Amino acid sequence: MNDQHRNGQNEAAAGGRPTLKTIAFMTGLGVTTVSRALKDAPDIGEETKKRVQLVARQVGYRPNRAGVRLRTGKTNVISLVLNTDEQLMGFISDIIYGVSEELASSSYHLILTPYSSRNDPMDPIRYVVETHSADGIIISQTEPNDPRVRYLTEHGFPFATHGRTHTGIEHPWHDFDNHAFAMQAVRALVAKGRRRLALLAPSPKLTYYRHMSDGFAEGVEEQGCAAIPFRDAWVDMPVEQIKAAATALLRRSTPPDGLVSGSGAGAFALVAAIEECGLQLGRDIDIVTKQSTPLVQMFRPQILVVNEDFRLAGRELARAVRASIDGTAPASLQTLAVPGGVEIQTA
Amino acid sequence: MNDQHRNGQNEAAAGGRPTLKTIAFMTGLGVTTVSRALKDAPDIGEETKKRVQLVARQVGYRPNRAGVRLRTGKTNVISLVLNTDEQLMGFISDIIYGVSEELASSSYHLILTPYSSRNDPMDPIRYVVETHSADGIIISQTEPNDPRVRYLTEHGFPFATHGRTHTGIEHPWHDFDNHAFAMQAVRALVAKGRRRLALLAPSPKLTYYRHMSDGFAEGVEEQGCAAIPFRDAWVDMPVEQIKAAATALLRRSTPPDGLVSGSGAGAFALVAAIEECGLQLGRDIDIVTKQSTPLVQMFRPQILVVNEDFRLAGRELARAVRASIDGTAPASLQTLAVPGGVEIQTA
């Protein structure tokens, strides 16, 4: 048995990846001491710490994640839960990049947990919690009364949502101020002389539908202009359908002369519809749209844009879950991105 | 000691997540037997297997990943290595979704390993291999003489690349036939009466630059038309820069009358440049572009498109790494997506 022990030490020192045992053998210390020295524990001598840390760096020691995870239960993983049905949700990659950026300097890995609308959105959440396959979860497509938020809160599982809820639960979130966006949009259109405005809103089941609709209504009220209902299209529909609905809207007896688009992709559909109806952007009608990449704007300089930074959203969400895992109170992990105002291209 | 053992069993049976010990306690069998019964080992009785599997299902047993990983070294993770500097690389999300789709029915989790061009692209690869944080790697942005492919092959680490290499190494890959795409594009433009063609190609450092350029050259040769060099812009530049370069190209004394775009985003820049120059798409000039979402086409129906399915790419890549992990020979894990031909919108 003693023999096996020594054998083990030799093996560790010789081949493969260094472990605590390797460093213990090299420094002549016990495995426990090495472990504690590397975490800067108070009951280890200063010189010993220095020595251990030096050797660890020299041999390129990296803690074995499986070992840590098995012993402590900490996975060092954050799960981003995504609906993979979405078409052309190009901004998702920006959120992912933002999250990655923020996690790069930490010990966390980013894992993607996909789900399809064909299944219960709760499935991936339950899976992560039940198998404890991550230390925290990031949720997108947040709904006003999101059951995932309830479930995670009840289970005391750290998470952050992209978008707020109306659950009355204090939880970590990051959101873009869509209320302010819509108001800014209405004001900009009115400043351009537009009086009959329509909004291409998000899907009514998502929280930010309310925010944007309310902001729009409030803007219209404030500016004393008319709101033309545009209820048969949402930003997350296929663009062809949006275009068709917008074309129908523009051919009504009292068409809008100002449009607000809740997404960059939606703006393409609106522009296409406008031009198909023989109207000219900037002369007959104006659009204010959110954009995350400068595609639309480069294409039709007349379009008015408000930038939404999804990388920032990703970073903020990652920061929030991380802090939540570390025990920070939810109330202080809520951030709202304020739109920078309507941009007019001066080309 | 015996006491502690029994205590352990009780705890397992009572609270928390079920383990092999829980099932062993419930069935009255040994932990080893349960483990082997669940993997359908030949030396376990049929009735016992049934019984164990029934109980396992009843209690919702899921093997603890950390335990398996620590014992066997198998991580059940596949790493997708991504360059996070890319702007508007919207198709990345489709690749991710494709990979997710394919992995959903397996035991694999998808982990994202990001890197920035500011660092060595080898860093994330070395990290994954050295810490064995995944069982396989998926690489994008493949280069002709990609050092990552060499490194992974030398280390016998399973991987698959999006795009081929010219390393002479037989490795798993999935690629879109950009040679065929470019030839189809040239033929379609010539069929429209265009004779002076220019290509907006990928970055010269990527493998598919050669494929597309060669296909374009071959098409031009075959059709006996002229190739106008367009060497100061690549598809992965910011769209504004592409637009500027394209505008300059169109204002030369001998401008092209047919354009081929290697990416959907590039097509927007080309259309913008064309219209800024007062030209009309379909009358003065034509474009053939790759597209992955129907944005451009809906917008300018005159544009000619060839569809590239990135979800398919993701699925194929996931299948390839998976098979590679299972020991399948690389030569049989190479798939080429053939472009479906140039589509003309008949609206």
Added chain:
DNA sequence: AATGGAAACTGTAACGTTACAGTTTTTGAG
């Protein structure tokens, strides 16, 4: 009745880590 062997099952140890409960050494107060 003895024996060989197949079938079915099990205990032990180990993967790498850390919590816990020590043990040894040093220091300082009396």
Added chain:
DNA sequence: CTCAAAAACTGTAACGTTACAGTTTCCATT
């Protein structure tokens, strides 16, 4: 010089799994 206590360090066990080397049971053969 004694002794208490602080400082520095260590061994053991356990997290959940599986490879390996048994052990027991039972049946067919001689």
